[in-house]
Amino acid sequence: MSQFIDIGALNDIPPRGARLVRAPEGEIAVFRTATDAVFAVDEWLPGKAGPLSNGIQHGQCVTDPMYNWVFDLETGEAQGADEGSLRVWETRIENGRVLLTRDVLGELRASA
Amino acid sequence: MTQKLIIIGAGMASGRALEHLVEQAPNAYDVTLFNAEPRGNYNRIMLSPVLSGDKTFDEIVTHTAEWYEENGVTCRFGEHIVSIDRANKTVTADNGDVLPYDKLMFGTGSNPFIIPLPGHDLEGVIAYRDLEDTNRMVALGDKPGARAVVIGGGLLGLEAAAGLKNRGVDVTVVHIMGHLMERQLDEAAGYLLRKALVDKGITVMCSANSKEIVGEDGHVKALMLDDGTELPCDLLVMAVGIRPNVALAKAADLTTDKGILVNDQMVTSDESIVAVGECVEHAGAIFGLVAPLYDQAKVVAKTLIGEAATFVNKEVATKLKVTGCDLFSAGDFAEGEGREDIVFRDPARGVYKRLVLEGNKLVGAVMYGDTADGNWFFGLIKDGEDISEMRDTLIFGPAFQGGSPVDPMAAVAALPADAEICGCNGVCKGDVVAAIEGGAHTLDAVKATSKAASSCGGCSGLVEQLLSVTLGDEFAMPTKETVCKCTDLSHDEVRKLIVAGEMKSMPQAMQELNWSTPDGCHVCRPALNYYLVCSWPDEYADDGKSRFINERVHANIQKDGTYSVVPRMLGGITTPDELRAIADAADKYDIPTVKVTGGQRIDLLGVKKEDLPAIWYDLGEAGMMSGQAYAKGLRTVKTCVGTDHCRFGTQDSTGLGIKIEEAMWGAWSPHKFKLAVTGCPRNCAEATCKDLGIICVDSGYQILVGGAAGLDLLEAQLLAQVATEEEAIEYSCAFYQLYREGAQYLHRPYKWIKKVGLDWVKEQIVEDAENRKALADRFHFSQKFFQVDPWAERARKGVDSHEFKPLADLTDQRMAAE
Numbered sequence: 040m041s042q043f044i045d046i047g048a049l050n051d052i053p054p055r056g057a058r059l060v061r062a063p064e065g066e067i068a069v070f071r072t073a074t075d076a077v078f079a080v081d082e083w084l085p086g087k088a089g090p091l092s093n094g095i096q097h098g099q100c101v102t103d104p105m106y107n108w109v110f111d112l113e114t115g116e117a118q119g120a121d122e123g124s125l126r127v128w129e130t131r132i133e134n135g136r137v138l139l140t141r142d143v144l145g146e147l148r149a150s151a
Numbered sequence: 152m153t154q155k156l157i158i159i160g161a162g163m164a165s166g167r168a169l170e171h172l173v174e175q176a177p178n179a180y181d182v183t184l185f186n187a188e189p190r191g192n193y194n195r196i197m198l199s200p201v202l203s204g205d206k207t208f209d210e211i212v213t214h215t216a217e218w219y220e221e222n223g224v225t226c227r228f229g230e231h232i233v234s235i236d237r238a239n240k241t242v243t244a245d246n247g248d249v250l251p252y253d254k255l256m257f258g259t260g261s262n263p264f265i266i267p268l269p270g271h272d273l274e275g276v277i278a279y280r281d282l283e284d285t286n287r288m289v290a291l292g293d294k295p296g297a298r299a300v301v302i303g304g305g306l307l308g309l310e311a312a313a314g315l316k317n318r319g320v321d322v323t324v325v326h327i328m329g330h331l332m333e334r335q336l337d338e339a340a341g342y343l344l345r346k347a348l349v350d351k352g353i354t355v356m357c358s359a360n361s362k363e364i365v366g367e368d369g370h371v372k373a374l375m376l377d378d379g380t381e382l383p384c385d386l387l388v389m390a391v392g393i394r395p396n397v398a399l400a401k402a403a404d405l406t407t408d409k410g411i412l413v414n415d416q417m418v419t420s421d422e423s424i425v426a427v428g429e430c431v432e433h434a435g436a437i438f439g440l441v442a443p444l445y446d447q448a449k450v451v452a453k454t455l456i457g458e459a460a461t462f463v464n465k466e467v468a469t470k471l472k473v474t475g476c477d478l479f480s481a482g483d484f485a486e487g488e489g490r491e492d493i494v495f496r497d498p499a500r501g502v503y504k505r506l507v508l509e510g511n512k513l514v515g516a517v518m519y520g521d522t523a524d525g526n527w528f529f530g531l532i533k534d535g536e537d538i539s540e541m542r543d544t545l546i547f548g549p550a551f552q553g554g555s556p557v558d559p560m561a562a563v564a565a566l567p568a569d570a571e572i573c574g575c576n577g578v579c580k581g582d583v584v585a586a587i588e589g590g591a592h593t594l595d596a597v598k599a600t601s602k603a604a605s606s607c608g609g610c611s612g613l614v615e616q617l618l619s620v621t622l623g624d625e626f627a628m629p630t631k632e633t634v635c636k637c638t639d640l641s642h643d644e645v646r647k648l649i650v651a652g653e654m655k656s657m658p659q660a661m662q663e664l665n666w667s668t669p670d671g672c673h674v675c676r677p678a679l680n681y682y683l684v685c686s687w688p689d690e691y692a693d694d695g696k697s698r699f700i701n702e703r704v705h706a707n708i709q710k711d712g713t714y715s716v717v718p719r720m721l722g723g724i725t726t727p728d729e730l731r732a733i734a735d736a737a738d739k740y741d742i743p744t745v746k747v748t749g750g751q752r753i754d755l756l757g758v759k760k761e762d763l764p765a766i767w768y769d770l771g772e773a774g775m776m777s778g779q780a781y782a783k784g785l786r787t788v789k790t791c792v793g794t795d796h797c798r799f800g801t802q803d804s805t806g807l808g809i810k811i812e813e814a815m816w817g818a819w820s821p822h823k824f825k826l827a828v829t830g831c832p833r834n835c836a837e838a839t840c841k842d843l844g845i846i847c848v849d850s851g852y853q854i855l856v857g858g859a860a861g862l863d864l865l866e867a868q869l870l871a872q873v874a875t876e877e878e879a880i881e882y883s884c885a886f887y888q889l890y891r892e893g894a895q896y897l898h899r900p901y902k903w904i905k906k907v908g909l910d911w912v913k914e915q916i917v918e919d920a921e922n923r924k925a926l927a928d929r930f931h932f933s934q935k936f937f938q939v940d941p942w943a944e945r946a947r948k949g950v951d952s953h954e955f956k957p958l959a960d961l962t963d964q965r966m967a968a969e
Contacts, residue, residue: 058958
């Protein structure tokens, strides 16, 4: 079985934008950069940041809409003086479709 | 004994294979060459110069009739193969001939993809693939006033457009993506290319969706876009991509997927049959560029003569000249994997270069305008060389070691002499430079001699840059506050240059102002977006992705990720019907909190993001629109009841408040803008701490500006006293426009007034009636484009629907298990 789930077309995510995906592991923000790289990170860093799919996407980063923390989407790490780390989920693009790791299914993954 | 080789298709790849074959083993095969086009192999890439008139067809023929004859090739041009009998190893031609083969080579190439739009089969809808297509376009040039539309902003489409333009045809390019050649170029380079094409007189429409091809008497008449735009044309060229031509191979039961599957030796699933060129699929890849096709041709020739050879799909760089513009891209220029960018821009020469680094290695490069160093960069990418030693100077290419860094003042230096520097006093760059050259060597001296920067002072930074550009080291630049780390320019400089340089899109501004990052950051993007919105209300396309979330989704985000919704209540007046609709919405959408705001309206808090379009729809049905309680823009006009009900009221303060709000709603500004109109000096509407407050008195209206009651507490100051409502409205609109055009992004009016001085504001609005009227006129012009209810757009027309729906829901166990 594939390790990835097809969650939609790349064109369903606007460039420099994001879409929300609901998963058993929680809400996940899936970003598409200006150069069509796709990243998935947790929508929330509880008590600190989120909902990140609402932030401004720039370069390889997103700026949190609540407190302006900037997170690197590749590593999930907060940049600059802020400290915090988002869970990062593996993604792929194949034939214009966005694939997200099955890890987001959590316990469902085993039964799936 | 000589074996029989039949080749299907006389294209560039099979032609090159044939050359290798006759050169290396002239007697190995008896070759028969079929070609559906009624001619032999020509250099298809050179059709563009044929189209533009720079070359004739004879000049681009690769193999002449003599060549085929000399090499013993039997040519059957203009003939198709209709079937293949693999068991008996024969092919059947369309005239019924059955020919035996020992080896068969597919060189069937590719077919242009035709979008199945309604009307795609009309006469006058063509692709751009062969000489026939080219001749159709050439012929169109003979028709006076001919018009053509090209669908597709890739290489082929742009070459078709440029060729048609050269032939005197009026051309429009329609491209579905946001910028041209998006597979080879990033947004900034795409912008430069677009500019070059527009300068040639070609109309370019990006993010444009074709809907239907309209015909008349069976012939194409126009292309209709999904927004209703109709583009009349005599010829419609579709250049949206190619698909490997696999029909014959499929019919012969060869293994195919996207293309005809081949192994590293270019052998198909039948060991007697090889394939080469755009029709093949190798290790999942299909091909369009010529370099790998020639590599395949080498390998397939070796395979046919029984020698070992292996095709390796090497990384290729794209170096192109599109209609006189040099482009280069190589490697992977997407972001990711801890990548960093080095960006170089030279606005005056129209040069853009971007290098993408990963660790100590160069992984990608995009260049526009100056591609001289392209191959050197490509070499670094291919070899994976460690570039850490030369990182500082890498972008300047192999010739550069040491020297001075990029000039941060390039944007100012590039301005023409007649570019306006000081709008207050009408001073252009030439005047300032003349003053400097005449001996004014300090900012104050320039102010005194040229008048530049002597009024609001917003152009001081530019004047200082001109001093520096003109005097060199003799002038020491004072330190200044830049917009953000992406630029060396201040807010005032950026906005002045946007206006003076007529920059009308974000990629254009970033390019011409020498931005150091590819697409800015959360600090500069909203500021640039505002400056562009304000400067070009009729021309600039607002960039929602550069707006803070509240302005992007037209509601205020709350700390739990829900939103609050505030309908507009002009002047704080509502009706029982509106209140009922609000109450119904609060019930229907399970709103936890309903609150009366300080701006005299009602706030529905705790709305789920997905419910926003629906609740807006319901409120819209009751006649309400967005209160824009989220906007860096016009918020509310607070009023008291005035002469309608109050025994102290001196004027109709409610009525005036409603009129002002009707004139101003929908406007964007550097920061939020709040007003109040109060009916007497008792000031129940609290007009004295607003951005603009009006106090009604017996003799007329006092207009106060620059109040604050937030982090700072400031009393508004008197701007003017006027006699009539009309004047009060004109002064208010003029003040708002002066602030909109002059203040730096995120400065409230009081901060801006502190910088420019209230006296200067009075000079502009009170003392100069003509200027006041011009300001008010510019405000009303801008409002024509911004007085659109954003809620209705989203609730009824589906604008930005992606914002409100999750992309996927994987919490459903059955779905996830699929």
